[in-house]
Amino acid sequence: MxxxxxxxxxxxxxxxxxxxxIAxxxxVKPTLPPYLKPGLTHEDLVTGVSFASGGxxxxxxxxxxxSAIPMSNQLTYFQxxxxxxxxxxxxxxxxxxxSKSLAIVIAGSDDLANTYYGTHAEELLYDIDAYTxxxxxxxSSFAMQLYESGARKIGFIGVSPIGCIPIQRTARGGLKRKCFDEINVAAQLFNTxxxxxxxxxxxxxxNATLVYIDIYSLFAHMIQNPKEYGFDEIDRGCCGTGMVELGPLCNQFTSLLCSNVSSYMFWDSYHPTERAYRILTKKFVETDMSPFYDK
Structure with missing residues (x-):
């Protein structure tokens, strides 16, 4: 939109x-194109692309x-x-x-929200301590594979307090739609x-710089102090009802209800708005990513 x-x-x-x-x-450039986008130019490729797949x-x-692209396939695309x-x-x-480029990895939230606590597919094999x-x-294995492929500046972004995203509040937060504390504890355990x-x-x-980037603390602070960041709504998304919609359910019709998206922290029931992402990214680019800049 x-x-x-x-x-x-x-x-x-x-x-x-x-x-x-980040770009x-x-x-570097105003937006980062996906590697699989048809018609990428030489300039697009040498200045950076994204291999990520949501979910x-x-x-x-x-x-x-x-039905996302596995990270093993993403690594193959990188190679x-x-x-x-x-x-x-x-x-x-x-x-x-x-060797001078940044390789940024962000994953983990879907492992917890969808695989472990969502489908319960791994609960029979692992308790949460073992799973994290x-x-x-x-x-760590993925970091080593990136290094072996030639990456020398690698950053891993941790998991946010996903128990406070709207869909978790709706599904597990009771009538008052409170944050689902159990998954937040799991996120912190994994981050550690x-x-x-x-x-x-x-x-x-x-000759490598490998950095952990924390977003949990700032994300939690934004949720606890929304007015400080200019947000009016932090417990529902802007699209549709804001309670459960995401992906295809956020479309040209359901987004008609979203007249002032900048006042919302979440775009759909799972993902932040552009404005929230800008605040989060600006903070960790200025702080957590500083080890990359002098090399």
Missing amino acids: NFPHGLPTGRFCNGKIPADF EFLG SGFDPLTPIVV EYIEKVKGFVGKEKAEHII SYMASSA KLSRSLHSVAETLK
């Missing part, structure tokens, strides 16, 4: 998402649940992308570009393990 040209792009948002804002704030996760079962860049600019320059350890181990695991991996990597 608020993205340039107003056409659907596959982003679960009314406009730009963190990948776009914008670093002065994927560190658990291989997660993308099956929502394929590197070969394309080599074809454009030569092997030496391509390796320089990749499994997630963190998978994330992810941070520790990445720190251990970082000590083994030569």
Whole structure:
């Protein structure tokens, strides 16, 4: 709705998402195109693309649940992308570009919200302590695979307080639609393990910067102090009723009800608005990503 040209792009948002804002704030380009978009130019590729698929996760079962592209496939696309860049600019320059580029990974929320607490598909095999350890181990393995593929600046964004997103409030928050505290505790548990695991991996990597990026704290503060950030609504999305709609249910018809999207923290029942994403991304680009800038 608020993205340039107003056409659907596959982003679960009314406009730009963190990948776009990272590229914008670093002065690279205003939006980050998906790798699978038809007709990408050489310039599009050498200045960065997105391999992400909404709904994927560190658990291989997660993308099956929502028909997303598995992260293993995304890694394959990344490796394929590197070969394309080599074809454009030569092997030496391509390796320089990749080593100086940022590889940002964000996953985990769908593992918890959809696979573990949603379908309960993994609850018979793991308690939440074991499952979050499994997630963190998978994330570390993915970091190593990125490094082995040529990435040298790698950032992993942690999970937000997903128990406070509108659909979790609706499904698990009772009549008062309170935050679902159990999944928030799980998110914090995973974030702690992810941070520790990445720190251990970082000590083994030569000429690389591997960083954990916390968004839980700021996200929680925004929910607890909405007026401070200019939000009027923090417990329902702008699209439709704001209680359950997401994906295809947020369309040209249900979004007609969304006249002042900037006053909402959430676009649909799961994902933040462009304005909320801008606030979150600006903060971690200025702080958590600072280790990347002097290298």
